[in-house]
Amino acid sequence: MEQELLIKRIEEKDPKAFDVLYENYSKSLFGVIYNIVKNEEIAEEILQDVFIKIWDKAATYSPSKGRIFTWMLNIARNAAIDKTRSKDFNKDKKNLSSENFVDILNAHDNLNEQVDAIGISKYVKKLKETCKSIIELLYFKGFTQKEASEELNIPIGTVKTRNRNCIANLREMLLN
Incomplete structure (x- = not known):
């Protein structure tokens, strides 16, 4: 349907x-x-x-x-x-x-187990390691951007930029 x-x-x-x-x-x-x-x-x-x-x-x-x-x-x-x-x-x-x-x-x-749960494993595996860690924390572990910033020991602005870029990369892969 x-x-x-x-x-x-x-x-x-x-x-x-x-x-x-x-x-x-x-x-x-x-x-x-x-x-x-x-x-x-x-x-x-x-x-x-x-x-x-x-x-x-x-x-x-x-x-x-x-x-x-x-x-x-x-x-x-x-x-x-x-x-x-x-x-x-x-x-x-x-x-x-x-x-x-x-x-x-x-x-x-394991991130691979987590992304299998929603069927995008093959796409996430193609992302850079920095993208995998951002996506894992923000989308699969439920971290806020501030919490991800603290966990990864990087500025919150970097988390926001990487998240935006990584999601854009993932979206591009899904649409192609």
Whole structure:
């Protein structure tokens, strides 16, 4: 089903179209959410919330601003980041046992695994190492630009410029 027709049918509240959308995109969106929150149960809750937002806000999607997947990815990413910044999430994280920290550090630490979750692995692999690190921090680990600047020990302006250039390179690869 063509993506624009699919989103139009969702806008019209067609449950079959929603089923198709969920079937096609839930695993990829879950992967992105999980890579940010590092908790399967929380990621599942966020995924449900994301699809409710997609259902409710389908009319706000504009094909001129990008693909449906990009629009949904932004909703998912923002929801996951919002969750990590919530008081409840931070309180729960403080109560984790040390065993959970080992799991968190070992789980999905590989950029190649992370980008496979949304199907762009072959494109990200072609980027320069500086681009890979920026994309990993900002888009897969949910860092803010300021946090990425501190992590990479480079000025925030450099992070912004590299991010803009790397995304432009990735976009160019995807369109060609």
